[in-house]
Amino acid sequence: MATSKGAGQASAPAASAREAELQLVERCRRGELGAFEELYRAHSGRLYSLACRMLGNAADAEDLLQEIFLSAHRKLESFRGEAALGTWLYRLGMNQILDHVRSRAGRAGQITDGLDDATTLADPQGHRLADRAIDRIDLERALAELPEGCRAAFLLHDVEGLEHREVSEVLGIAEGTSKSQVHKARLRLRGLLRER
Amino acid sequence: MACERNIDRIQEAVDGTLGSIRRADLEMHLTECEDCRALYEDLVRIRDAAAALPPQQVPDRAWLQIAGRLRQEGRIHDVQKPAPARRWSAAWLAAAAALVIAIGGAALLLQHRSQPAPVAQTATAPRSSSGNSAPGKSVESVETVQNEVDAAQQQFEKAITKMDDLRKANMSALDPQTSAVISKNLNIIDQAIAENRAAVKAEPASVAARETLFEALRQKVSLLQDTISLINEMRKGNNAAAAQLVNKS
Numbered sequence: 123m124a125t126s127k128g129a130g131q132a133s134a135p136a137a138s139a140r141e142a143e144l145q146l147v148e149r150c151r152r153g154e155l156g157a158f159e160e161l162y163r164a165h166s167g168r169l170y171s172l173a174c175r176m177l178g179n180a181a182d183a184e185d186l187l188q189e190i191f192l193s194a195h196r197k198l199e200s201f202r203g204e205a206a207l208g209t210w211l212y213r214l215g216m217n218q219i220l221d222h223v224r225s226r227a228g229r230a231g232q233i234t235d236g237l238d239d240a241t242t243l244a245d246p247q248g249h250r251l252a253d254r255a256i257d258r259i260d261l262e263r264a265l266a267e268l269p270e271g272c273r274a275a276f277l278l279h280d281v282e283g284l285e286h287r288e289v290s291e292v293l294g295i296a297e298g299t300s301k302s303q304v305h306k307a308r309l310r311l312r313g314l315l316r317e318r
Numbered sequence: 319m320a321c322e323r324n325i326d327r328i329q330e331a332v333d334g335t336l337g338s339i340r341r342a343d344l345e346m347h348l349t350e351c352e353d354c355r356a357l358y359e360d361l362v363r364i365r366d367a368a369a370a371l372p373p374q375q376v377p378d379r380a381w382l383q384i385a386g387r388l389r390q391e392g393r394i395h396d397v398q399k400p401a402p403a404r405r406w407s408a409a410w411l412a413a414a415a416a417l418v419i420a421i422g423g424a425a426l427l428l429q430h431r432s433q434p435a436p437v438a439q440t441a442t443a444p445r446s447s448s449g450n451s452a453p454g455k456s457v458e459s460v461e462t463v464q465n466e467v468d469a470a471q472q473q474f475e476k477a478i479t480k481m482d483d484l485r486k487a488n489m490s491a492l493d494p495q496t497s498a499v500i501s502k503n504l505n506i507i508d509q510a511i512a513e514n515r516a517a518v519k520a521e522p523a524s525v526a527a528r529e530t531l532f533e534a535l536r537q538k539v540s541l542l543q544d545t546i547s548l549i550n551e552m553r554k555g556n557n558a559a560a561a562q563l564v565n566k567s
Contacts, residue, residue, distance in 0.1 A: 166381070175374075251363055251364070301333070
């Protein structure tokens with residue numbers, strides 16, 4: 123998550139940051155609560171925001187945040203440092219978030235397919251978006267209407283500031299797919315925001 | 319409608335990944351094509367608005383609940399365990415005595431709400447003792463190790479009873495959800511204590527069984543201390559400080 127906003131690692135040399143992460147992970151493995159709290163404080167805000175925006179429900183997001191960190195504590199044994207700790211946590215968290223979203227959608231019988239080009243390229247009549255400010259609430263509501271794949275990629279790239287390469291790592295997709303999903307999401311958001 | 323052949327270039331320009339030559343070419347096109355310019359400007363505004371979305375505030379209780387569950391599952395410890403000592407039971411006795419003194423401070427705090435809560439300091443008291451740091455002449459005067467263990471256990475239980483009474487009398491300061499989580503966690507620890515007591519009863523000479531029992535008792539003390547700290551800060555209306563203080567304990 124080296125390039126995500128507020129990651130706090132960009133200013134330190136990469137090797138030193140990675141070494142610090144490995145030391146923190148080692149302390150967590152030894153069962154030090156303080157070390158795990160440090161990890162939690164560094165990453166919980168972004169994961170919680172992601173969960174809130176993916177689930178559209180703060181209570182569910184809070185429950186899932188707990189599960190994500192409990193699961194992270196269990197799985198730290200398998201963390202080898204190949205990816206940045208933040209990316210590893212994003213991947214772990216996003217997998218659980220998407221499982222939850224899909225399970226909920228499955229129960230509700232919703233279709234959560236991706237956007238097709240006809241939908242995203244539709245150019246409804248209306249004012250240009252650039253003629254007015256984008257209201258934060260409107261944007262949050264429009265985000266909630268995106269299919270989960272597009273939404274996840276958009277949130278990671280445009281909201282959290284990850285690069286497409288990092289988005290592809292987190293979501294387990296090709297870099298080109300990340301670009302495609304983010305681009306479709308922007309076009310769909312444009313359409314939704316112009317309708318408001 | 320924007321020119322379909324330019325949409326990818328526009329998106330790449332918004333991403334900031336368009337090469338300089340292609341970008342110059344696109345910019346020239348944007349001066350001539352109103353639809354493409356509108357699309358570019360709209361997408362930039364969406365990207366900027368998304369980047370400016372504020373992070374959601376994580377509720378303070380989330381960490382408390384995670385820490386509580388990690389404790390229940392025995393996957394964490396708050397500080398380093400003391401090195402094995404020859405007279406380990408004396409360490410427990412000293413720790414329990416320190417705890418009883420600490421409880422008095424916690425009780426006082428609940429009666430004087432405006433004072434800061436030093437409970438976080440007391441949390442480390444039981445673990446800071448070692449076999450060589452028992453107070454005064456007490457260690458050598460105790461007749462047997464068994465007696466020391468029994469006495470330590472009684473002190474712990476006495477302290478726990480006092481703290482639990484305090485907690486029960488003041489739980490109204492906490493929101494129902496937090497109360498429910500704390501009660502659930504206490505029940506789980508109580509169950510562990512009961513099982514460990516049974517193990518000690520079955521094998522009175524087992525050092526490991528006693529250590530495990532004391533560990534369970536200490537977990538209960540730790541949770542009760544966290545709860546009392548939380549109540550203190552909630553009463554002062556300082557949710558963030560409550561979480562901070564408890565988390566440091």
